[in-house]
Amino acid sequence: MTTVGATVRAALSARRGPLLRLAGWSLAEALPAALTGLLTARAVDDGFLAGRPGVGLLWLGLLAVAVLVGALGTRQAYGLLGAVVEPFRDDLLRRVVAGALAGASDGRVDDAAVTRLTHQVEMVRDTWAGLLMVVRGFVFAAGAAVVGLVSLAAPVALLVSVPVLVGLLLFAAALPAMVARQREYVLAGERLGRDAVVAVAGHRDATVSGAGDRVVGWLGGHVDAQARVERRLAVMAAARSLSLAVGGWLPVPLLLLAGPWLLRQGLGPGALLGALVYVVRGIQPALYTLFQGVAAGGLRFVVTLDRLLSTCVPPEASGGAATAPAPDPTAPALSLRAVTFRYGPHAEPVLDGFDLTVPPGDHLAIVGASGIGKSTLAGLMAGVLRPSAGTVHVAGTPTAGVGAAELATHRVLIPQEAYVFTGTVRDNLRYLRPGLDDAAVLRAADRLGLADLVARLGGLDATLRPGGLSAGERQQVALLRAWLSPAPLVILDEATCHLDPAAEARLEAAFAARPGTLVVIAHRISSAARARRVLLLDGGDAHLDSHRGLLAVSTAYRELVGHWSGGGSDPAGLPGDPHGFQAGSRPGLRHDVGQVVADRSR
Numbered sequence: 001m002t003t004v005g006a007t008v009r010a011a012l013s014a015r016r017g018p019l020l021r022l023a024g025w026s027l028a029e030a031l032p033a034a035l036t037g038l039l040t041a042r043a044v045d046d047g048f049l050a051g052r053p054g055v056g057l058l059w060l061g062l063l064a065v066a067v068l069v070g071a072l073g074t075r076q077a078y079g080l081l082g083a084v085v086e087p088f089r090d091d092l093l094r095r096v097v098a099g100a101l102a103g104a105s106d107g108r109v110d111d112a113a114v115t116r117l118t119h120q121v122e123m124v125r126d127t128w129a130g131l132l133m134v135v136r137g138f139v140f141a142a143g144a145a146v147v148g149l150v151s152l153a154a155p156v157a158l159l160v161s162v163p164v165l166v167g168l169l170l171f172a173a174a175l176p177a178m179v180a181r182q183r184e185y186v187l188a189g190e191r192l193g194r195d196a197v198v199a200v201a202g203h204r205d206a207t208v209s210g211a212g213d214r215v216v217g218w219l220g221g222h223v224d225a226q227a228r229v230e231r232r233l234a235v236m237a238a239a240r241s242l243s244l245a246v247g248g249w250l251p252v253p254l255l256l257l258a259g260p261w262l263l264r265q266g267l268g269p270g271a272l273l274g275a276l277v278y279v280v281r282g283i284q285p286a287l288y289t290l291f292q293g294v295a296a297g298g299l300r301f302v303v304t305l306d307r308l309l310s311t312c313v314p315p316e317a318s319g320g321a322a323t324a325p326a327p328d329p330t331a332p333a334l335s336l337r338a339v340t341f342r343y344g345p346h347a348e349p350v351l352d353g354f355d356l357t358v359p360p361g362d363h364l365a366i367v368g369a370s371g372i373g374k375s376t377l378a379g380l381m382a383g384v385l386r387p388s389a390g391t392v393h394v395a396g397t398p399t400a401g402v403g404a405a406e407l408a409t410h411r412v413l414i415p416q417e418a419y420v421f422t423g424t425v426r427d428n429l430r431y432l433r434p435g436l437d438d439a440a441v442l443r444a445a446d447r448l449g450l451a452d453l454v455a456r457l458g459g460l461d462a463t464l465r466p467g468g469l470s471a472g473e474r475q476q477v478a479l480l481r482a483w484l485s486p487a488p489l490v491i492l493d494e495a496t497c498h499l500d501p502a503a504e505a506r507l508e509a510a511f512a513a514r515p516g517t518l519v520v521i522a523h524r525i526s527s528a529a530r531a532r533r534v535l536l537l538d539g540g541d542a543h544l545d546s547h548r549g550l551l552a553v554s555t556a557y558r559e560l561v562g563h564w565s566g567g568g569s570d571p572a573g574l575p576g577d578p579h580g581f582q583a584g585s586r587p588g589l590r591h592d593v594g595q596v597v598a599d600r601s602r
């Protein structure tokens with residue numbers, strides 16, 4: 001499991017640019033803290049005490065300018081905070097949801113768990129932002145104050161720095177215990193909440209069976225436990241106060257006690273006052289904010305992030321294409337072994353002990369009656385569905401436990417209802433390959449005969465509104481997007497059903513010529529005839545052969561072809577049946593494909 005420390009380090013190193021800019025503006029923000037004591041000392045020693053109030057006011061005016069610069073720094077720093085925090089939140093959310101999806105059984109996701117996890121991600125985001133600001137604020141404010149003290153006099157800086165360091169060390173020593181107490185506190189709260197829900201849900205049974213007192217006692221035990229943990233947490237507040245007393249307050253009496261000696265060494269009274277200003281206005285509030293911030297939001301951040309990471313898919317599994325291993329070109333494009341799939345624990349299996357190997361570069365058409373399991377098989381091939389038993393490999397990579405981003409580099413699945421989103425034509429087309437240049441996109445559009453469509457949509461910069469597109473146009477946009485994807489395997493699940501036969505033929509031919517492997521859930525007989533091999537899903541059987549081969553050996557296939565091309569205005573498809581096949585026309589077909597393996601490629 002990824003640790004909190006590693007996650008924080010990765011988040012910081014991934015956002016180096018914005019962090020550096022944040023540091024730059026933090027310097028500006030720290031300007032008043034750095035100058036406040038120095039300018040006060042000048043105003044007093046060279047101005048007011050020297051009988052030159054004008055000079056004193058001038059120094060104070062400079063301080064006012066520094067305050068304005070600091071305010072500008074604060075404004076910019078908060079703006080930059082989003083650039084550091086939001087990508088961290090996005091990445092965490094992606095991993096958490098991927099973890100929830102990976103943990104889902106039979107494709108069923110626990111919605112409540114996802115909601116709880118996303119809520120916790122928001123909490124981590126907020127506390128992360130708070131922690132960054134607090135730590136950053138302390139480093140720059142305290143650093144500025146120390147620089148100011150050194151510029152006043154080195155012995156003064158030493159007198160202040162030593163107790164500050166001791167206070168920080170005390171706080172750091174108490175931190176592990178604070179984290180442990182905070183974790184106990186969170187767990188006790190969760191336990192109480194969970195069991196209270198159980199008790200409330202079962203209160204009728206408890207009352208009827210006379211177990212009310214036992215339930216109250218049981219819950220009371222949880223309340224007591226939480227109170228005990230809270231008391232232990234409160235002890236940690238004492239450790240915090242001690243650290244603040246040493247680091248933030250001790251320098252004041254030390255400076256006052258050393259005052260006569262410092263004045264004898266030539267330090268002006270204004271400089272002594274300036275040093276006190278640095279301590280009281282700079283170091284003390286910075287320490288207070290640091291201790292409070294770390295003890296409250298910081299501990300919540302560590303504990304909540306730690307719990308979230310235990311549910312996450314590691315970044316390498318959910319990360320972007322850059323971290324995903326490349327598909328193995330020598331492995332079969334698809335390999336299904338003993339795959340069984342059912343939509344529910346008590347449902348009949350749609351596939352049962354199914355085997356299939358698709359070599360790289362193959363062009364496979366899958367045919368069968370409506371409801372026989374073609375889309376289910378496509379979903380399994382694409383890793384969208386998980387087999388109840390057996391394994392599915394895409395280009396040598398098992399689809400189980402692989403993140404969506406990695407899968408996307410291996411295969412692209414275009415379903416019947418194509419997905420188009422509100423955004424530019426360019427973003428829609430480059431969705432699976434964001435870095436691609438416009439020329440390559442337009443070349444591909446031309447290659448697929450879709451240049452007119454792109455022009456009609458208003459060009460690459462135009463905004464697509466999904467509602468304004470016909471079903472056929474949506475399919476063409478999705479097909480061009482799939483063509484542009486880096487994935488070597490393309491699965492078209494009746495992805496051309498809203499196009500006319502000529503457009504379908506043109507697009508399928510283009511996909512067949514694309515380097516890689518093509519699997520088409522056939523919508524028309526012509527799709528099957530164009531394919532190198534045809535997989536026929538039949539009731540208790542499955543057959544794999546060429547179109548001609550199947551025509552020669554399979555009565556079921558001949559019957560389907562007969563239905564497909566039999567009469568009507570569309571010689572390539574069955575009139576009135578958008579699927580080409582009709583379950584009613586094949587009463588003998590069952591939904592279980594059966595044990596028979598039709599795999600002649602092995």
Ligand SMILES: Nc1ncnc2c1ncn2[C@@H]1O[C@H](COP(=O)(O)OP(=O)(O)OP(=O)(O)O)[C@@H](O)[C@H]1O
Nearest residue numbers: 343350368369370371372373374375376377579591
């Ligand atoms: N989400 C689902 N929940 C339960 N059963 C489902 C689900 N999706 C499909 N099925 C059932 O699984 C079987 C196979 O469906 P599938 O959609 O894979 O068949 P198909 O051959 O693609 O059909 P069509 O050609 O009509 O698209 C059918 O009996 C269908 O009713």
